[in-house]
Amino acid sequence: MNRLFTRSELAAERGPAIRLLLGSVAETAPVLVSGYAVSKALDGGFLAHRPAVGFCWLLFALAALALRVLANAYSVRYQAEVSEAIRHLATVKVVTAAVSGAVANGGARTRHDVVAKLVSQVESLRRLAGALLISGLNATLSLVSAMAGLALLNVTAFVLCLPLTIGAVALLRWQVRPLAAVNDRVLGTDETLSRLTGAVTESLRDVLAAGATERAKRDLHGAVADNASVLRDLARSGVARGLVVAVGGYGPLLLVLLLAPSLTSAGTLSAGGVVGLVTYVNAGLVPGLRALSQSASSTAAPLGAAMRRLSSWSTAGGAPVAATGVRVPRRGDVRLEDAGFGYRPDAAPVLYGLTLDIPYGTHLAVVGTSGAGKSTVAHLIAGLLRPTTGSVTLGGVPLAELDSSRLRKEIAVVPQEPYIFAGQVRENLRYLAPGADDEQVWRAVHAVGATETVTRLGGLDAEISRQGLAPGEQQILVMARTYLSEASVIILDEATSNVAPDVEETAEAAFRERPGTLLVIAHRISSALRADSILVIDASATTAGSHDHLMAVSPRYAELVGNWDPEAEPAATAGGGGSVPTAV
Missing domain, CATH: 1.20.1560.10 (ABC transporter type 1, transmembrane domain)
Incomplete structure (x- = not known):
C-alpha cells in the first residue's frame, strides 16, 4: 500500500x-x-x-x-x-x-x-x-x-x-x-x-x-x-x-x-x-x-x-521530503545571497540585494542610521524573518529547510528588550541550557560581567521578576543566559544599550572568546571598532570592511564616526585578526 x-x-x-x-x-x-x-x-x-x-x-x-x-x-x-x-x-x-x-x-x-x-x-x-x-x-x-x-x-x-x-x-x-x-x-x-x-x-x-x-x-x-x-x-x-x-x-x-x-x-x-x-x-x-x-x-x-x-x-526518519525537512548544517558559516525583505508587497523594501559572507568565528558589527535595516538583517540571519528575495543559509543549508528546534539551538538572539520571567535567577539563566550545573552558570555570569547584578539579587536561588530589575540588569542577565547556550551564532541586537560602556566591552569580549560567530547590532561606534569587520547598512551603498577601509569608501560610516564622541566612552581599539566577511 x-x-x-x-x-x-x-x-x-x-x-x-x-x-x-x-x-x-x-x-x-x-x-x-x-x-x-x-x-x-x-x-x-x-x-x-x-x-x-x-x-x-x-x-x-x-x-x-x-x-x-x-x-x-x-x-x-x-x-x-x-x-x-x-x-x-x-x-x-x-x-x-x-x-x-x-x-x-x-x-x-x-x-x-x-x-x-x-x-x-x-x-x-x-x-x-x-x-x-x-x-x-x-x-x-x-x-x-x-x-x-x-x-x-x-x-x-x-x-x-x-x-x-x-x-x-x-x-x-x-x-x-x-x-x-x-x-x-x-x-x-x-x-x-x-x-x-x-x-x-x-x-x-x-x-x-x-x-x-x-x-x-x-x-x-x-x-x-x-x-x-x-x-x-x-x-x-x-x-x-x-x-x-x-x-x-x-x-x-x-x-x-x-x-x-x-x-x-x-x-x-x-x-x-x-x-x-x-x-x-x-x-x-x-x-x-x-x-x-x-x-x-x-x-x-x-x-x-x-x-x-x-x-x-x-x-525519511521523521523528516518529510518537502523543504521543511530536518537538515543539519555542516558548520556555522552564514551567507546572505541577494537577500531582500519588505513587510508588504506594495511597500518599498527595507533591504534589497544584500550578499554577505560571515565565516564561522567572525566578530561582525552592523552599523547604520535608525531605520536603515540593521535589525532586519539580524532577524533574517536568525530566521525570525524570511527574505522576500534571495536566501539565507547556515552551514550551506537554507534556514527555511532547518528544523525550528535545530535553528533555535544554532542561533541565539539577545534583543534590546530582553525577556526575564518571574522565578529564580538560576531558572532564568539556565533557560537555554537546562542541563547546566551551578559552576557553569557562575562561569557565564563572571564572563559577561553580571557578577555584581547576580550578587545584589541574592545569588542563583533568589526569586526575581522583570519589574524588580533595571533595564541594564535585564540585558546583562540575558547575555549570561545566551553565553551559557549551545548556539554557534550569537546576535546582539542593541542588547547593551542600557549598560555602561565598560560592561558592554566585557560582555562583547566574552562572546568573542567563546567559540562561534558574534554579530553585534551596534549602537556605539566603540562596538564597531572592536569587531573583525563592520557592515554599514545604507540605502545608497551597503558596504563591509575594516574601519580604515570604510572611512575611505563609505561616507555614511565616516558621518557616523564623526558624530561619535570618544570622550564619552573608554578608549577602544579596532579588533584585528579572524575571518573577514565580504559584502556586495
Missing part, C-alpha cells in the same frame, strides 16, 4: 481481509438477482397469468435482500479489524520515525507536525481505509454485479451499455489524479498550520516579551487563509462527480428506453426484460457509480494522499 506497509505487515491481516471480501460479495447478491428475478416474475409469472410463479421469483429476490442484511453484519466486523490494524501499524511507524528523527537530530524536540500526523493523518487513514473497505468495495462489486446481471439477462443490452460504463469508469479515473493533488495540498497546509500554531503557543511568552504579536498573528492568519483556500479547491473538485453517474448510469437507462421498442418488436427483448434492465440500471449501475465516484473523491484520493505523506515521512 504505497510503500507505507510492507508485504509481511499486510500478510498478517490477510485472514480478516479475505473474510471481508466474501461478506461484501454476499452483500451484492440482491443486485445480481434483482433484474433477473423481476424479468422472470413478469414474463413467466404475472404476464403469463401464473401469479404463483411471479410471487416465487419476488420471494427469491426478497431472500437475497435478507442475505444482504446478514452479510453486512458479518462484513462490518472484519472491516473494523482491518481498519484498526492499519491504524496500529501507521501509529507505530509515525512514533518510531519521530523518535528516530529526534535522536538523529541530536536530541532536539520533534516538530509539532507530528501531532497533526497522529491526530489527523493516522486517524484519517483508519477512517478512510474503513470507509473504502465498505463503501468503495461494495460500490465496485455492485457495479460488477449489475453488469453481470445485464449479460445474464440480455447479451445485446449488455453490449450496448458496456461502452458507456467503461467510459464512466475512465472519466472517474481521470478525475482521481487532480483530486489526489488537492488532497496532498490539504494535508500540507494542515501540517503547516499545526506546526505554526504549536510553535507560537510554545513560545507565547517570548512572543509577548519581544512585541512580536502582530507578526505571529500575520503568520497564523496566512496559514489559516492557505488552508481555507485549499479546502475551497477541494470542494470545487467534486463538482464533476455527477458527470460520471450521468454517463455510466443514466446513459444506459436512456439507451435502453430508446431502443426498447425496436428490441421488443424484433423479439430480442421481452417486456419483462425491459423492466429487468431498468431494474439493473436503477438498482446497480446508478447507485454503484454514484458510490464509487463518492468513494474515489472523498475516500480513495485523501487516503492515497495520507499514505504518501506518511510513507515519505516515516522512510
Whole structure:
C-alpha cells in the first residue's frame, strides 16, 4: 500500500481481509438477482397469468435482500479489524520515525507536525481505509454485479451499455489524479498550520516579551487563509462527480428506453426484460457509480494522499521530503545571497540585494542610521524573518529547510528588550541550557560581567521578576543566559544599550572568546571598532570592511564616526585578526 506497509505487515491481516471480501460479495447478491428475478416474475409469472410463479421469483429476490442484511453484519466486523490494524501499524511507524528523527537530530524536540500526523493523518487513514473497505468495495462489486446481471439477462443490452460504463469508469479515473493533488495540498497546509500554531503557543511568552504579536498573528492568519483556500479547491473538485453517474448510469437507462421498442418488436427483448434492465440500471449501475465516484473523491484520493505523506515521512526518519525537512548544517558559516525583505508587497523594501559572507568565528558589527535595516538583517540571519528575495543559509543549508528546534539551538538572539520571567535567577539563566550545573552558570555570569547584578539579587536561588530589575540588569542577565547556550551564532541586537560602556566591552569580549560567530547590532561606534569587520547598512551603498577601509569608501560610516564622541566612552581599539566577511 504505497510503500507505507510492507508485504509481511499486510500478510498478517490477510485472514480478516479475505473474510471481508466474501461478506461484501454476499452483500451484492440482491443486485445480481434483482433484474433477473423481476424479468422472470413478469414474463413467466404475472404476464403469463401464473401469479404463483411471479410471487416465487419476488420471494427469491426478497431472500437475497435478507442475505444482504446478514452479510453486512458479518462484513462490518472484519472491516473494523482491518481498519484498526492499519491504524496500529501507521501509529507505530509515525512514533518510531519521530523518535528516530529526534535522536538523529541530536536530541532536539520533534516538530509539532507530528501531532497533526497522529491526530489527523493516522486517524484519517483508519477512517478512510474503513470507509473504502465498505463503501468503495461494495460500490465496485455492485457495479460488477449489475453488469453481470445485464449479460445474464440480455447479451445485446449488455453490449450496448458496456461502452458507456467503461467510459464512466475512465472519466472517474481521470478525475482521481487532480483530486489526489488537492488532497496532498490539504494535508500540507494542515501540517503547516499545526506546526505554526504549536510553535507560537510554545513560545507565547517570548512572543509577548519581544512585541512580536502582530507578526505571529500575520503568520497564523496566512496559514489559516492557505488552508481555507485549499479546502475551497477541494470542494470545487467534486463538482464533476455527477458527470460520471450521468454517463455510466443514466446513459444506459436512456439507451435502453430508446431502443426498447425496436428490441421488443424484433423479439430480442421481452417486456419483462425491459423492466429487468431498468431494474439493473436503477438498482446497480446508478447507485454503484454514484458510490464509487463518492468513494474515489472523498475516500480513495485523501487516503492515497495520507499514505504518501506518511510513507515519505516515516522512510525519511521523521523528516518529510518537502523543504521543511530536518537538515543539519555542516558548520556555522552564514551567507546572505541577494537577500531582500519588505513587510508588504506594495511597500518599498527595507533591504534589497544584500550578499554577505560571515565565516564561522567572525566578530561582525552592523552599523547604520535608525531605520536603515540593521535589525532586519539580524532577524533574517536568525530566521525570525524570511527574505522576500534571495536566501539565507547556515552551514550551506537554507534556514527555511532547518528544523525550528535545530535553528533555535544554532542561533541565539539577545534583543534590546530582553525577556526575564518571574522565578529564580538560576531558572532564568539556565533557560537555554537546562542541563547546566551551578559552576557553569557562575562561569557565564563572571564572563559577561553580571557578577555584581547576580550578587545584589541574592545569588542563583533568589526569586526575581522583570519589574524588580533595571533595564541594564535585564540585558546583562540575558547575555549570561545566551553565553551559557549551545548556539554557534550569537546576535546582539542593541542588547547593551542600557549598560555602561565598560560592561558592554566585557560582555562583547566574552562572546568573542567563546567559540562561534558574534554579530553585534551596534549602537556605539566603540562596538564597531572592536569587531573583525563592520557592515554599514545604507540605502545608497551597503558596504563591509575594516574601519580604515570604510572611512575611505563609505561616507555614511565616516558621518557616523564623526558624530561619535570618544570622550564619552573608554578608549577602544579596532579588533584585528579572524575571518573577514565580504559584502556586495
